[in-house]
Amino acid sequence: MESFDEMLRRKSKDDLDMWIDRAATSWVASFANGVIRDKAAVQNAITSVWSNGQTEGQITKLKLIKRQMYGRGKFDLLEACILGEP
Numbered sequence: 599m600e601s602f603d604e605m606l607r608r609k610s611k612d613d614l615d616m617w618i619d620r621a622a623t624s625w626v627a628s629f630a631n632g633v634i635r636d637k638a639a640v641q642n643a644i645t646s647v648w649s650n651g652q653t654e655g656q657i658t659k660l661k662l663i664k665r666q667m668y669g670r671g672k673f674d675l676l677e678a679c680i681l682g683e684p
Contacts, residue, residue, distance in 0.1 A: 611644045 602617060621630035633640050663679050
């Protein structure tokens with residue numbers, strides 16, 4: 599029986615049903631219910647070669663800069679910080 603992380607890393611959807619059964623009776627039951635509702639999407643996400651990791655990384659970087667400069671300026675300063683302008 600694989601963990602959810604292992605299924606994602608190996609891109610193997612074979613054990614998804616067993617994982618759902620096991621998770622439905624554990625403390626992650628709410629998450630398992632969401633997986634059941636979107637099972638086709640989860641299977642596609644597990645086997646897909648596409649990732650939105652680069653996009654999420656850029657968003658995280660933007661949010662970090664925005665939080666660091668909280669209260670110090672408006673959009674023009676935020677834009678300058680992101681673009682690396684002095």
